[in-house]
Amino acid sequence: MHVPGKIAVVGGGPAGAFVAAQLARSGREVLLFDEKLAWEKPCGGGLTDKAIARWPFLREAAAERNWISHCELIAPSGRGVSFQLDRQIAIFSRKVLNGLLLERACQAGAQFCHARVTGIDRTAEGWALCTSSETHSADFVVLATGARNSFREKFSTPQGPENFTIAVGYYIPGSHQTVQIKFLKELYGYIWVFPRADHFSVGICGRMQGMNTAGLRRVLDDSLPEFGLSLEGARFYAHIIPSLTVKALGRPISGNGWAMIGDAAGFVDAITGEGIYYSLRSAELLANAIEQDAPEKYSAFVQEDFLPELEHASRIAGRFYGGKWMGRPVVERMLQLTVRSKSFRELMRDLFAGTQEYSDLRERVQRSLPRIGAEAVVSMFWEPSRTLFPLRSRE
Numbered sequence: 001m002h003v004p005g006k007i008a009v010v011g012g013g014p015a016g017a018f019v020a021a022q023l024a025r026s027g028r029e030v031l032l033f034d035e036k037l038a039w040e041k042p043c044g045g046g047l048t049d050k051a052i053a054r055w056p057f058l059r060e061a062a063a064e065r066n067w068i069s070h071c072e073l074i075a076p077s078g079r080g081v082s083f084q085l086d087r088q089i090a091i092f093s094r095k096v097l098n099g100l101l102l103e104r105a106c107q108a109g110a111q112f113c114h115a116r117v118t119g120i121d122r123t124a125e126g127w128a129l130c131t132s133s134e135t136h137s138a139d140f141v142v143l144a145t146g147a148r149n150s151f152r153e154k155f156s157t158p159q160g161p162e163n164f165t166i167a168v169g170y171y172i173p174g175s176h177q178t179v180q181i182k183f184l185k186e187l188y189g190y191i192w193v194f195p196r197a198d199h200f201s202v203g204i205c206g207r208m209q210g211m212n213t214a215g216l217r218r219v220l221d222d223s224l225p226e227f228g229l230s231l232e233g234a235r236f237y238a239h240i241i242p243s244l245t246v247k248a249l250g251r252p253i254s255g256n257g258w259a260m261i262g263d264a265a266g267f268v269d270a271i272t273g274e275g276i277y278y279s280l281r282s283a284e285l286l287a288n289a290i291e292q293d294a295p296e297k298y299s300a301f302v303q304e305d306f307l308p309e310l311e312h313a314s315r316i317a318g319r320f321y322g323g324k325w326m327g328r329p330v331v332e333r334m335l336q337l338t339v340r341s342k343s344f345r346e347l348m349r350d351l352f353a354g355t356q357e358y359s360d361l362r363e364r365v366q367r368s369l370p371r372i373g374a375e376a377v378v379s380m381f382w383e384p385s386r387t388l389f390p391l392r393s394r395e
């Protein structure tokens with residue numbers, strides 16, 4: 001494959017800004033395009049410990065975020081469980097996070113172009129990238145354009161609606177120190193309340209039989225009072241989240257002179273919607289491959305690194321939201337065991353930290369089942385009052 005000289009990165013979200021920073025730092029000529037600069041991209045903004053531990057600058061940077069060490073999970077019945085996390089989650093405003101990452105890219109020497117790329121065409125020498133006012137040339141193109149990747153069909157195969165979920169939400173003034181997640185009957189997704197430094201990102205994502213964006217919004221509006229929230233001062237947002245089938249995850253993410261990273265490649269956990277970690281990690285893996293003058297290795301790096309985990313999530317997402325476990329809906333059973341068993345709570349903490357992979361989740365549960373069962377029985381006899389709390393009356 002041609003060794004890239006000048007690299008054009010289209011999209012300055014987490015994926016694009018991160019790859020631009022690493023490549024510029026290693027001496028490459030990088031042109032980074034974003035149409036919006038740092039912006040409040042619709043998002044929860046939650047970063048697990050897995051991300052924070054891998055990239056310490058996320059902890060160390062002087063940027064505003066909220067550190068969360070408490071979590072509430074609420075079942076469709078309205079009853080919930082509340083527990084401490086042993087590793088904190090950081091909740092960023094996306095404007096702050098994107099700003100931090102773009103600044104790193106510019107400080108590393110990437111040239112920033114505040115413009116929308118409207119066309120990408122092959123030339124005899126490489127690529128021509130058009131904006132409304134200029135044409136730029138490049139040897140290699142990185143597509144980091146997010147979930148609404150308008151160049152996907154040009155570079156890879158189109159993706160049908162089964163590969164996306166809808167997300168709608170609000171930024172609401174206020175804050176506290178607890179992440180709240182509520183599951184709903186027949187929703188293949190959840191409602192989240194993510195408290196940031198000075199506001200909440202509150203939203204609903206997923207698929208619901210016969211439900212469109214307006215319907216999901218109504219469900220969210222109706223649920224806000226349960227969390228003690230109202231629409232006063234709220235700002236609405238809507239977006240899509242990649243939720244790729246296993247087949248779609250197998251489609252090409254790179255080719256001669258180009259590669260896709262982050263949401264543009266569909267790298268999001270189909271169960272949780274977590275995508276920031278995979279944006280940064282895919283950016284890092286692509287930069288590693290280019291630094292070795294072997295961009296063709298990128299696909300293999302992804303395959304060796306996180307792709308099996310995303311495939312696993314995609315395979316089990318339906319069962320997680322719609323299946324049964326020991327005679328009850330998976331989510332209800334999961335919450336019940338979180339209340340009753342210390343070992344199961346530890347497992348949940350590891351899931352929230354991002355350190356428990358889906359690939360060995362089943363094995364861990366099976367291995368720990370005798371202990372989880374014993375703890376649950378003891379808890380029922382010795383701590384009969386320790387049950388799921390009713391959400392509306394927890395105060």
Ligand SMILES: Cc1cc2nc3c(=O)[nH]c(=O)nc-3n(C[C@H](O)[C@H](O)[C@H](O)COP(=O)(O)OP(=O)(O)OC[C@H]3O[C@@H](n4cnc5c(N)ncnc54)[C@H](O)[C@@H]3O)c2cc1C
Nearest residue numbers: 011013014015035043044045046117146167262263275276
């Ligand atoms: C409602 C919602 C909640 C979420 N919550 C979480 C969460 O809590 N934690 C988590 O880990 N993930 C979450 N995600 C997923 C997360 O937001 C994405 O995975 C992440 O933003 C992907 O980063 P990216 O850089 O690939 O794409 P994006 O962040 O979408 O960035 C793409 C960038 O490309 C630019 N762009 C696009 N086209 C062009 C063009 N033609 N020319 C120039 N610029 C262009 C855009 O302006 C944008 O800045 C959530 C997603 C949604 C929708």
